Every structure is written in C-alpha cells, then in structure tokens.
Amino acid sequence: MQNSPNIPVQPNCPDRRRTQNAVVIWCRDKLARYIFLAVAFSATASLLLIALFILKEGVPFIIKVGLKSFLLSSEWNPAAEKFGIYPMIIASLWVTLGAMLIGAPLGVAGAIFLTQFVPRSIMRIIKPMIELLAGIPSVVYGFMGVMVLAPFIRNYLGGPGLSLLAGSIILGVMVLPTVISISTDAINAVPKTYLEGALALGATRWQSVHMVILKAARSGIIASIILAMGRAVGETMAVIMVAGNAVRIPHSALDPVRTLTANIALEMGYATGLHRQALFATGVVLFVVVMILNSLAIAAMKRKTGN
Amino acid sequence: MSNPFVSQTPRMTIRNLDLFYGTFQALKQVNLLVQINRITALIGPSGCGKSTLLRCLNRMNDLIPGVRVTGDVLLDSQSxxxxxxxxxxxxxxxxxxxxxxxxxxxSVRDNVAFGLRVAGITRKNQLQEVVERSLRAAWLWEQLKDRLDSPALSLPMDQQQRLCVARLLAVEPEVILMDEPCSALDPISTGKIEDLMLELREQYTIVIVTHNMQQAARISDLSGCMLLGDMIEFGPTGNIFTNPADKRTQDYISGRYG
Structure with missing residues (x-):
C-alpha cells in the first residue's frame, strides 16, 4: 500500500491534551443535545400555547351562550348578539365532502398511475412537480377560482358562480399533493413480492393492483385522505375567494356558502367583545375537528392491514 | 421406479437460451428438457443463473427492465x-x-381463491369447493378448516409457504416452478414441503431451484448443474451426484465452490 502524501500524519498528542479534548467533545455533545431539545420543545410548546389561547378565549363564550344554541342555531347576527354557526358547520362539511369527492379519487388514481403504470424515471420527474402544487400560495388558487372557475360555473351551470361547487373544486385540487404523495409512499411500501405473487398466478397488472396492492396499502391511502380532509377543513383564503360567503344553509351545490374558517377570517378584523369571543369559539370547534381528523389519520397509519 | 430419463414428450423445452441483463450475460446457450411428472432440480453456486433460468419459464423476467432474451422456451411445443x-x-x-x-x-380463503377470482369465477360454491380441494392437496385443510377467515400473514412460515402452494394448485397449473422454496424454513418444515412435492409429482411437473444439494439429491429425478450462466451438466440425479461427468460438477458437489 502506498502512503498518499496528501494525508497528514496524525500528530501524536500527549495524554493530557487527549483528555482535554475528550472533555471538550463531551461538553459540545451535551450542549448540542440541549439546543436541539429546546428547538423540538418549542414546536410542541407553541402548539400547546395556541390551544390554550383559543380555549381560554372561546370556552367561556360557549359556556355562556350554551353549546347547543351555538352549534345548532341558524342565526348569525353579531349586531343582535345572535351567534349560531350551524350554517357554517354545514357549509364546511359540504365543502370538505365535495373536495374529497373530487380530490380523493383523482389523487388515489394518480398515485396508482405513478407507481404502477409509469416508468420510475418519469415518476421521478412528475412526483416532485405534483409536490410543488403544495407550494403554490392558496391565494393563487383562489385567484384562479375567481377568474376562471366561478365565471365558468355561472355561465354553464347557473347561480352566482361563487359557490359551494367552486369551493369544492378548488379545494379538491389543493389537496391533490397530500393525497398523491402519501398514497404513493404507501403503495411503494407494499412489498414487491405481492405483485410478483399476483402476476405469477396469471393476474393482469390491474387485477394485481386492485386485488392485492391497494388492499395492502389501504391504511396509508385512508390516512392520506383523512389528512387531506384536515387540510380542506382548515383552508381559508381560497375558500373565501370562491365560495361566496353567504351565511345560509345551502340547498344546492350552486349556492354560495360561508365556511367556519371564512367566518373567522372575514370578521376578526372588526369584531369586539362577545362577537370576538364567538369567533374564538368557532376556532375551538375547528381545532377540535382537525385534531380528531389528525388522530384518525395517525391511527389509520399505525393499523397494520391483515395482521 | 421407472427410469426418469426415459423420455416421454417433454413438457417444456429450453433451446439455446441466452439472457442479458443490460450488457451482462446471465444465461449462455442453455438447453434443458423438463419431463412430465418429474422433479427437475437446478443446482449451482450463487449467481450462476439458476433462478434467472427458472424465471424464464413463466416470463417473470419480463418485470425487470433491461432484460433481453434470445433462443426459445417451448411449453408443449408452443413457444x-x-x-x-x-x-x-x-x-x-x-x-x-x-x-x-x-x-x-x-384471509386464507381469499388467498386460495385469488387465482379463480382473477379468472372471473365468483360462484360461492365453486370457490368453496376449490379452496377445500387445494388446501387438502397442500395438507393444510385439517389445520386450517376452522380458520379460513383468519389473515394468512398470521400463519407460521411453513404453513404460509404451503398456502402459497395451495393458492397455486387452485388454478391447476401444469408446471410448478419453485425458487428455493425452503430457504426460509426450518428443517422440519422443509421436510413437510419436500414430502408435499413428492406427492405433487404424481400430477404436476415440478422444477425446483435449490441451494441445498442434499435436498436436490433427496427429491429430484433430474438435475442440472449450472455455473456462471452455463448448464454444465444435466442428467438423472443419481448420476450427477454419484458419478458426475464434468469435473466442475464434481467440484461443486464436493464443496469446492459455492
């Protein structure tokens, strides 16, 4: 073996110096640990603080007005101190459901296409592009909705255009990256031996996919859809721009609606007193809904299929 | 026992088969006859191409990008x-x-019924009948008849492997290819699979790839020894193991490679 002239020979340091070095290294190690611990903790702490803050502002209001009349009354008139968010709950549910009806099948189909029917090299180009969709600001989606989608609906389907349907479509597109990228990961995590086994029994590619691979990846796919629901429930800006914001229970997909998030964002700027507290209480409701959805997603991901 | 080398028409004929992974040649001019109702073993050191050869017989190599095959494989004289x-x-x-x-x-049941569902058969009675027949043939019926709806992945390894055999028998294949079917199993489970193979030989044609030379000697009628993509020797298992014609076969069997 030849000694390369570029590699300096390790200096023979005396014992004392070596111990000193060890102490320094040990201290640095400890220090790094605490710094990272603090950073990690600050993320958790901010979640906790946010939760505490909205609970502190919102819960007294709910107690005062009564949970039932707050959630189930249809009249929202802050000037007359009427605070019923039922129409907005319904609107949020419908918009989310609509977004899922559009986003989930498209997203899952996209994930199947990317993982099963496209060469790896092409998938490596397409998948990052889809993930870039997640980086487009929601106001830009809203802008597209206002300029393109709403006039389209108005001209071809009727109604004001700014509607439940428009909100659902925009949200359906916005959640695509979430559904596609998590479903793709879930499908890719399915052992290749399942595909081989199915093909070796004479199944076609599509039979193998829907009879075996999708079943094996089911929990991950469900998790992706639940996470997407969380995003759809919480999305604000795009919905404000395209959904029309009328506080009333929709009777068709073409009616304008106001979601819970839109309600907070629209009125927070000028709300005071009881009105302001009512908006915080709306936030509590949203917070609880999103927490439930996230917990469901985590539970679904943990669940092993077939075991 | 009849002389296994007395040839009826072979079930599969492999003629001058070359296979390339990109530029690497994994099989070189391989010739082989697979006899009906016989167990043919492919032996040889790791990387000699025996699994690759096996996967040529049902075109599983098609799944690997960049594979090129020349020569021919006939199944009942059809290419x-x-x-x-x-x-x-x-x-x-x-x-x-x-x-x-x-x-x-x-579930166990859905695993066995998979091949039939793929073929478009959905009648409950028929599925049930085939599930029972296949599990019986793989010696699993007695153990599993009360657990048909439990998940297949909860079974012990050797039952899982026999379930894979049952799943295959349900589609009534003519040839069964086995790619080191016992390498994940303990000796007792291995014995069960081997006994099963000997029974299946009555009705099916079996080709097995194995690393285990004793296994090849115990169960196979014909053996092919491969080395670096060449089929260096092929003949009745007795001859290969007791009186190999090729020096390299001798070396492999006596443990000088592998």
Missing amino acids: IYGSDMDVCRLRKRVGMVFQRPNPFPL
Whole structure:
C-alpha cells in the first residue's frame, strides 16, 4: 500500500491534551443535545400555547351562550348578539365532502398511475412537480377560482358562480399533493413480492393492483385522505375567494356558502367583545375537528392491514 | 421406479437460451428438457443463473427492465416467447412458488381463491369447493378448516409457504416452478414441503431451484448443474451426484465452490 502524501500524519498528542479534548467533545455533545431539545420543545410548546389561547378565549363564550344554541342555531347576527354557526358547520362539511369527492379519487388514481403504470424515471420527474402544487400560495388558487372557475360555473351551470361547487373544486385540487404523495409512499411500501405473487398466478397488472396492492396499502391511502380532509377543513383564503360567503344553509351545490374558517377570517378584523369571543369559539370547534381528523389519520397509519 | 430419463414428450423445452441483463450475460446457450411428472432440480453456486433460468419459464423476467432474451422456451411445443402467447395464460399454466412465502394480506380463503377470482369465477360454491380441494392437496385443510377467515400473514412460515402452494394448485397449473422454496424454513418444515412435492409429482411437473444439494439429491429425478450462466451438466440425479461427468460438477458437489 502506498502512503498518499496528501494525508497528514496524525500528530501524536500527549495524554493530557487527549483528555482535554475528550472533555471538550463531551461538553459540545451535551450542549448540542440541549439546543436541539429546546428547538423540538418549542414546536410542541407553541402548539400547546395556541390551544390554550383559543380555549381560554372561546370556552367561556360557549359556556355562556350554551353549546347547543351555538352549534345548532341558524342565526348569525353579531349586531343582535345572535351567534349560531350551524350554517357554517354545514357549509364546511359540504365543502370538505365535495373536495374529497373530487380530490380523493383523482389523487388515489394518480398515485396508482405513478407507481404502477409509469416508468420510475418519469415518476421521478412528475412526483416532485405534483409536490410543488403544495407550494403554490392558496391565494393563487383562489385567484384562479375567481377568474376562471366561478365565471365558468355561472355561465354553464347557473347561480352566482361563487359557490359551494367552486369551493369544492378548488379545494379538491389543493389537496391533490397530500393525497398523491402519501398514497404513493404507501403503495411503494407494499412489498414487491405481492405483485410478483399476483402476476405469477396469471393476474393482469390491474387485477394485481386492485386485488392485492391497494388492499395492502389501504391504511396509508385512508390516512392520506383523512389528512387531506384536515387540510380542506382548515383552508381559508381560497375558500373565501370562491365560495361566496353567504351565511345560509345551502340547498344546492350552486349556492354560495360561508365556511367556519371564512367566518373567522372575514370578521376578526372588526369584531369586539362577545362577537370576538364567538369567533374564538368557532376556532375551538375547528381545532377540535382537525385534531380528531389528525388522530384518525395517525391511527389509520399505525393499523397494520391483515395482521 | 421407472427410469426418469426415459423420455416421454417433454413438457417444456429450453433451446439455446441466452439472457442479458443490460450488457451482462446471465444465461449462455442453455438447453434443458423438463419431463412430465418429474422433479427437475437446478443446482449451482450463487449467481450462476439458476433462478434467472427458472424465471424464464413463466416470463417473470419480463418485470425487470433491461432484460433481453434470445433462443426459445417451448411449453408443449408452443413457444412461450412467441407473439401469440398470452402471458397471463402462460402464468396460469406455469405457476411459481417463491423463496420467501408471499401470501397476500388477505384471509386464507381469499388467498386460495385469488387465482379463480382473477379468472372471473365468483360462484360461492365453486370457490368453496376449490379452496377445500387445494388446501387438502397442500395438507393444510385439517389445520386450517376452522380458520379460513383468519389473515394468512398470521400463519407460521411453513404453513404460509404451503398456502402459497395451495393458492397455486387452485388454478391447476401444469408446471410448478419453485425458487428455493425452503430457504426460509426450518428443517422440519422443509421436510413437510419436500414430502408435499413428492406427492405433487404424481400430477404436476415440478422444477425446483435449490441451494441445498442434499435436498436436490433427496427429491429430484433430474438435475442440472449450472455455473456462471452455463448448464454444465444435466442428467438423472443419481448420476450427477454419484458419478458426475464434468469435473466442475464434481467440484461443486464436493464443496469446492459455492
């Protein structure tokens, strides 16, 4: 073996110096640990603080007005101190459901296409592009909705255009990256031996996919859809721009609606007193809904299929 | 026992088969006859191409990008690489058991019924009948008849592997390819699979790849020894193990490679 002239020979340091070095290294190690611990903790702490803050502002209001009349009354008139968010709950549910009806099948189909029917090299180009969709600001989606989608609906389907349907479509597109990228990961995590086994029994590619691979990846796919629901429930800006914001229970997909998030964002700027507290209480409701959805997603991901 | 080398028409004929992974040649001018109702073993050191050869017989190599095959493989005198060959039909006729048991994450029943569902059969009675017959043939019926709806992945390894055999028998293949079917199993489970193979030989044609030379000696009628993509010797198992014609076969069997 030849000694390369570029590699300096390790200096023979005396014992004392070596111990000193060890102490320094040990201290640095400890220090790094605490710094990272603090950073990690600050993320958790901010979640906790946010939760505490909205609970502190919102819960007294709910107690005062009564949970039932707050959630189930249809009249929202802050000037007359009427605070019923039922129409907005319904609107949020419908918009989310609509977004899922559009986003989930498209997203899952996209994930199947990317993982099963496209060469790896092409998938490596397409998948990052889809993930870039997640980086487009929601106001830009809203802008597209206002300029393109709403006039389209108005001209071809009727109604004001700014509607439940428009909100659902925009949200359906916005959640695509979430559904596609998590479903793709879930499908890719399915052992290749399942595909081989199915093909070796004479199944076609599509039979193998829907009879075996999708079943094996089911929990991950469900998790992706639940996470997407969380995003759809919480999305604000795009919905404000395209959904029309009328506080009333929709009777068709073409009616304008106001979601819970839109309600907070629209009125927070000028709300005071009881009105302001009512908006915080709306936030509590949203917070609880999103927490439930996230917990469901985590539970679904943990669940092993077939075991 | 009849002389295994007395030839009826062979079930599969491999003629001058070359296979390339990109520029690497994994099989070199391989010739082989697979006899009906015989167990043919492929032995040889790791990387000699025996699994690759096995996977040529039901075109599983098609899944690997960049594979090129020349030469021919005949199943009952029809070329399986011909343009008129339906690969799905081929794989129903030439089934495969893999190295690691790979039951699907479904119930025992759905695993066995998979091949029939793929073929479009959905009648409950018929499925039930085939499930029972196949599990019986793989010696699993007694153990599993009360657990048909439990998940297949909860079974012990050797039952999983026999379930894979049962799943295959349900589609009534003509040839069964086994790619080191016992390498994930303990000796007792291995014995069970071997006994099963000997029984299946009555009705099926079996080709097995194995690392275990004793296993090849115990169960196979014919053996082919491969080295670096060449079929260096092929003949009745007795001859290969007691009186090999090729010096390299002798060296492999006596443990000088591998």
